[in-house]
Amino acid sequence: MDRNTISVGIIGFGTVGSGTAKILLNNKQLLKDRTGIDFNLTKIADLDIARDRGIKIPDGILTTDASEVLNDPKIDIVIELMGGIHPAKDFILKAIRNKKHVITANKALIATAGNEILSDADANEVCVGFEASVAGGIPIIKVLREGLIANNILAIYGIINGTSNYILTKMTNEKVDFSLALKEAQRLGYAEADPTFDIEGIDTAHKLTILSSLSYGIPFLYNDVYKEGITKITAMDIEFAIELGYKIKLLAILKAANSEIEMRVHPTMVPNDYLISKVDGVFNAIYVEGDAVGSTLYYGRGAGDMPTGSAVVADIVDIGERIIRSQKSRVRSQKKAAEFKIRKMEDVDSKYYFRFSALDKPGVLSKISGILGSYNISIASVIQKGRRIGGAVPLVVLTHLAKEKDVTQAIREIDQLPVVSDKTLFIRVEGEEA
Ligand code: NDP
Numbered sequence: 001m002d003r004n005t006i007s008v009g010i011i012g013f014g015t016v017g018s019g020t021a022k023i024l025l026n027n028k029q030l031l032k033d034r035t036g037i038d039f040n041l042t043k044i045a046d047l048d049i050a051r052d053r054g055i056k057i058p059d060g061i062l063t064t065d066a067s068e069v070l071n072d073p074k075i076d077i078v079i080e081l082m083g084g085i086h087p088a089k090d091f092i093l094k095a096i097r098n099k100k101h102v103i104t105a106n107k108a109l110i111a112t113a114g115n116e117i118l119s120d121a122d123a124n125e126v127c128v129g130f131e132a133s134v135a136g137g138i139p140i141i142k143v144l145r146e147g148l149i150a151n152n153i154l155a156i157y158g159i160i161n162g163t164s165n166y167i168l169t170k171m172t173n174e175k176v177d178f179s180l181a182l183k184e185a186q187r188l189g190y191a192e193a194d195p196t197f198d199i200e201g202i203d204t205a206h207k208l209t210i211l212s213s214l215s216y217g218i219p220f221l222y223n224d225v226y227k228e229g230i231t232k233i234t235a236m237d238i239e240f241a242i243e244l245g246y247k248i249k250l251l252a253i254l255k256a257a258n259s260e261i262e263m264r265v266h267p268t269m270v271p272n273d274y275l276i277s278k279v280d281g282v283f284n285a286i287y288v289e290g291d292a293v294g295s296t297l298y299y300g301r302g303a304g305d306m307p308t309g310s311a312v313v314a315d316i317v318d319i320g321e322r323i324i325r326s327q328k329s330r331v332r333s334q335k336k337a338a339e340f341k342i343r344k345m346e347d348v349d350s351k352y353y354f355r356f357s358a359l360d361k362p363g364v365l366s367k368i369s370g371i372l373g374s375y376n377i378s379i380a381s382v383i384q385k386g387r388r389i390g391g392a393v394p395l396v397v398l399t400h401l402a403k404e405k406d407v408t409q410a411i412r413e414i415d416q417l418p419v420v421s422d423k424t425l426f427i428r429v430e431g432e433e434a
């Protein structure tokens with residue numbers, strides 16, 4: 001008789017675990033109608049199985065012992081949704097060695113230990129699905145693996161952290177204070193267990209690491225991603241950006257040119273007429289440019305129980321169908337280190353926004369512009385707001401394209417001027433050169 005059931009076990013019954021369980025139980029018939037497969041939720045392990053998760057789980061499924069999932073011979077797919085590195089990694093490796101397929105939403109783990117996990121999975125001929133690890137409900141992994149397989153990927157620009165986009169949107173549209181907006185994102189289940197991952201660009205860098213591996217067939221190289229978070233952005237910078245026709249977004253940027261790959265995460269001023277500047281709240285968007293397809297854009301909720309659960313269940317169906325059809329997963333191309341080069345951040349070219357804290361005195365602008373000029377940094381526009389004779393005022397400068405190395409050296413020199421009273425803030429600016 002042909003097999004038509006797949007058994008899954010979940011470890012971690014939190015935000016994503018409960019969303020996944022809800023979809024598996026509520027849409028069981030829909031999944032069966034579409035695939036002919038019965039997806040059975042066999043076990044859920046969590047440290048606390050008494051807490052109300054807003055979903056009725058049939059008797060005998062909940063356990064506090066993860067090994068009941070890892071060692072159950074009936075379970076085909078183990079779904080790790082507990083987060084963190086240990087013991088999540090040990091559980092995943094144990095599942096793989098027990099010849100179970102694995103699904104995870106754990107981008108921190110895939111970005112930092114994915115090379116080892118995927119090579120163990122290959123050796124044991126099992127699949128590892130991680131669709132939910134990037135951009136919540138947006139099926140971007142499938143897009144890169146399947147939809148755009150015919151393309152060389154030229155560039156990716158992504159808003160891929162829901163929490164920081166939610167905070168920046170609240171600060172921009174409702175003038176809400178940073179820490180209040182973060183608390184709200186935590187209450188809504190968007191933030192990581194340690195929210196510094198969200199606001200310091202770490203989570204975005206984890207996700208960018210995964211996108212870069214899929215786009216260019218390189219290993220997961222988290223340590224090579226340049227990252228900056230949003231904690232230095234003030235309400236004043238948001239106001240200046242609006243006045244100049246921009247929104248500030250935490251962008252993940254991936255580019256390939258001249259055999260070099262650029263991987264960076266930082267707050268970026270994006271022109272108002274770019275679609276990505278209109279992506280607000282917990283929503284994510286990923287712009288992907290391929291050499292055949294041209295520009296494409298993917299948009300959706302980047303975090304939360306049901307959107308992320310939707311991505312986890314997509315992986316369950318994908319792997320379930322492979323198991324039923326006895327199909328292996330596609331061979332991954334893995335470039336050798338000699339075949340690619342990661343561009344150093346100091347060699348990146350960008351336009352810049354500088355906010356100097358300059359004393360309101362004659363000759364200050366010429367001192368600053370003199371230093372910028374000596375580093376080949378050309379000014380596109382200047383704004384000075386307010387007058388505080390003898391006191392500090394914000395002096396905002398937009399530049400044409402300049403090299404990061406020159407910018408850091410120029411700022412270091414400018415910050416030592418007696419007429420500059422505080423550290424200069426700079427934000428990279430996207431958009432065509434005027
Ligand atoms: P939660 O903290 O809501 O859930 C994790 C659950 O795992 C908790 O219930 C926790 O129990 C449980 N747990 C911890 N250790 C163990 C263990 N040893 N055995 C069994 N259960 C354990 O996290 P999320 O659901 O938000 O996130 C899960 C993963 O999904 C993370 O990797 C996260 O980065 C990723 N992710 C999250 C998204 C989101 O929107 N929240 C979106 C995309 C990915 P307890 O609370 O008692 O410690």
Ligand code: HSE
Nearest residue numbers: 161162163191192303
């Ligand atoms: N903390 C993450 C975010 C969860 O805010 O985007 C989704 O990966």
